[in-house]
Structure formats: C-alpha cells, structure tokens
Amino acid sequence: MNITFCCAHTQADPWLAGFHMALPHAHVSEWQPGAPQADVAVVWQPSQQFIDEQPGLKAMFNIGAGVDALLRLRLPAAMKIVRLDDAGMAVQMAEYVCHAVIRHFREFDLYEADVAKHQWVQRKPLVRGEFPVGVLGLGVLGERVARALRQFDFPVHGWSRSPRSVEGVTCHAGQEGLPNFLSSCRVLVNLLPLTPETRDILNRETLSRLQPGGYVINVARGAHLVEEDLLALLGSGHLAGATLDVFRTEPLPADHPFWSHPKITITPHTSARTLREESIAQIAAKILAFERGEAVVGMVDPARGY
Ligand code: NAP
Numbered sequence: 423m424n425i426t427f428c429c430a431h432t433q434a435d436p437w438l439a440g441f442h443m444a445l446p447h448a449h450v451s452e453w454q455p456g457a458p459q460a461d462v463a464v465v466w467q468p469s470q471q472f473i474d475e476q477p478g479l480k481a482m483f484n485i486g487a488g489v490d491a492l493l494r495l496r497l498p499a500a501m502k503i504v505r506l507d508d509a510g511m512a513v514q515m516a517e518y519v520c521h522a523v524i525r526h527f528r529e530f531d532l533y534e535a536d537v538a539k540h541q542w543v544q545r546k547p548l549v550r551g552e553f554p555v556g557v558l559g560l561g562v563l564g565e566r567v568a569r570a571l572r573q574f575d576f577p578v579h580g581w582s583r584s585p586r587s588v589e590g591v592t593c594h595a596g597q598e599g600l601p602n603f604l605s606s607c608r609v610l611v612n613l614l615p616l617t618p619e620t621r622d623i624l625n626r627e628t629l630s631r632l633q634p635g636g637y638v639i640n641v642a643r644g645a646h647l648v649e650e651d652l653l654a655l656l657g658s659g660h661l662a663g664a665t666l667d668v669f670r671t672e673p674l675p676a677d678h679p680f681w682s683h684p685k686i687t688i689t690p691h692t693s694a695r696t697l698r699e700e701s702i703a704q705i706a707a708k709i710l711a712f713e714r715g716e717a718v719v720g721m722v723d724p725a726r727g728y
C-alpha cells in the first residue's frame with residue numbers, strides 16, 4: 423500500500439516516522455507535485471492540485487475532525503473521506519469550554535480586575551440555575567462537552583440534526599427545535615460542523631433569542647459566526663461576552679476589533695489540537711480496517727456535509 427501525506431501547516435517528518443512504525447508494510451511519503459499515484463492519503467487542507475494529481479486515491483484520512491476545507495474541493499465521487507474521531511480532542515474541548523463557562527459564571531475577570539487594584543471584594547454568588555448552557559452539535563465533541571458541563575450541575579441543553587439522548591441533557595433536534603433550544607439557554611457553545619446549513623448560524627436573529635446577558639463560546643468554525651451581529655449584540659448589552667477560538671480569517675488580522683474588545687476573549691484556534699501519537703494510532707487502525715474491507719468509524723457523508 424502506498425500512502426501519501428499532504429498536510430498544510432504540519433511538519434511531515436515525525437508523522438512519516440510514526441506511520442512507518444505503525445504500518446511497516448506500507449510505503450509512506452510526503453506528497454510533492456508530480457509524485458506517483460498513491461492508494462490512500464493522510465491530509466489536512468490539501469490543495470485542489472493535490473486532488474487533481476491523485477485522482478485514483480481510494481480514501482483520504484483527515485487529521486482533524488472538521489472536513490469543511492476538504493469538501494470545498496472538487497473530489498472524485500468514489501474517493502472516501504474519513505475524519506478523526508476524538509483521538510484526544512474531546513477531553514481538550516471539554517476542558518476549554520468548561521473553563522470558559524466557569525470563568526464567566528464565577529466572574530474571574532472581575533476578581534482579576536479587583537486584585538489589580540488591591541481590592542478585597544466578595545461578590546454575591548450568581549445562581550447556577552440562571553446559567554443554562556446550550557451546546558449546538560451533540561456529536562463526538564459536543565456530547566463530551568455537554569456531559570462535562572453536567573458535572574458542574576449547570577442545566578444543559580443540546581441541539582442536533584437527528585434526535586439524540588444524553589443523560590442529564592435536555593435534547594432538541596432539527597430546525598423546528600432550534601427556537602426553543604435557543605430561548606432555553608443563556609450560554610451558547612457552538613460545536614457544529616461547518617456546512618451550507620450551519621454557515622452564519624450564529625447571527626443577530628439566533629443570538630437575540632438567547633436569554634438576556636447571554637454568552638457565546640465558538641469553538642467550531644469562524645464562518646458560523648456573523649461577526650458584526652455579535653459586536654452589535656455586545657454593544658446593546660443583550661450579550662454579556664464571548665469566548666472565540668475560531669475566526670472567519672485565520673490568523674486573525676492584526677487590526678481586527680476582536681483583539682481588544684473588552685467583552686471578548688480570544689484564543690488562536692487551539693481549543694482541541696490534533697495530537698500526533700493518538701492520531702497516527704487511530705488513522706493506522708482505520709487504514710488497516712479499510713484495507714480489509716471492514717467498516718471504518720468516522721466515514722464522512724459528503725451529501726450531509728460532515
Ligand atoms: P460530529 O461528531 O460530526 O458532530 C456534529 C454534530 O452536529 C452532530 O450532533 C450533528 O447532528 C450536528 N449537526 C450537524 N449539522 C447539523 C444541522 N444542520 N442542524 C443541527 N445539528 C447539526 O463532529 P465533532 O467531531 O463533534 O466536531 C464538531 C466540529 O468541531 C468539527 O466539524 C470542527 O469544525 C470543530 N472542531 C474545532 C476544533 C478547534 O480546535 N476549534 C477542533 C476540532 C473540531 P447529528 O448528531 O444528528 O448527526
């Protein structure tokens with residue numbers, strides 16, 4: 423089996439060494455323009471040139487959970503796409519989101535400001551029941567996040583395309599379930615895949631439905647959020663703040679208003695990183711299953727968009 427590796431922003435050598443160890447029978451090399459046809463590929467944001475030069479690939483194994491960048495390309499219909507399935511990302515996402523929710527709920531920013539002024543102020547505790555958290559997307563990451571939030575006794579709601587059941591979480595589904603889901607929440611966490619249906623889903627209309635003093639945590643994709651609408655609702659006071667890990671343009675341009683907005687906390691697309699060892703082990707196992715003709719977990723449905 424010939425495996426070609428084509429991953430943007432990724433140092434290839436340690437990945438190639440890992441795949442050599444995990445799949446000693448395979449030939450693994452970094453893709454270069456003009457390289458011979460491979461059987462399968464390990465990819466992250468490959469170019470259209472790569473796809474056009476490798477039309478015989480049977481499958482592409484994405485070293486991330488989101489496949490939006492892949493599905494924007496012109497792909498041969500027979501080429502299978504397999505996404506990363508947790509591989510150590512879910513626990514990172516759970517800690518990132520719980521940290522953001524707790525930081526807001528326990529008013530740590532205000533305490534930090536008091537400390538900077540050497541002021542000893544004990545604030546009246548906020549009421550947990552008044553901070554219901556909603557998780558858009560109850561997939562591999564969203565479900566883990568929803569379960570983690572329940573550990574802190576927040577009321578938790580979840581929204582998915584098809585009906586789901588998660589213990590302790592009030593689950594809503596489909597377009598018809600969205601308004602009720604939104605109005606049930608004060609804190610909104612986005613863990614949807616970016617698809618034609620979910621692009622711009624965090625907009626003036628949807629965010630206005632959150633309870634007053636709402637808080638937005640976007641850890642999925644920047645194109646889910648209409649940035650001007652967020653700024654307007656922060657300005658009007660309907661929203662109290664936001665934690666954003668992903669942006670329409672990455673890296674975030676130096677003059678972007680999010681950098682210095684007092685109600686916005688940003689991080690550089692780091693909420694759940696691809697972990698090399700875990701990912702190599704998972705993808706190697708998937709490649710072996712694929713070779714044997716067995717079902718592979720994490721197969722993407724291009725028609726669905728995720
Ligand atoms: P997943 O397992 O595919 O789960 C997606 C969830 O979204 C499912 O519950 C799905 O509903 C729901 N969904 C999809 N389209 C919907 C729609 N139109 N309406 C309602 N619900 C919809 O994905 P995942 O592994 O949890 O990852 C989610 C996303 O996180 C990725 O696509 C990626 O963009 C992002 N991500 C970001 C980072 C980061 O560092 N910031 C890291 C990893 C991933 P069903 O359950 O009905 O299918």
Ligand code: GLV
Binds near residue numbers: 485488694
């Ligand atoms: C990261 O953003 C991923 O999709 O894995």
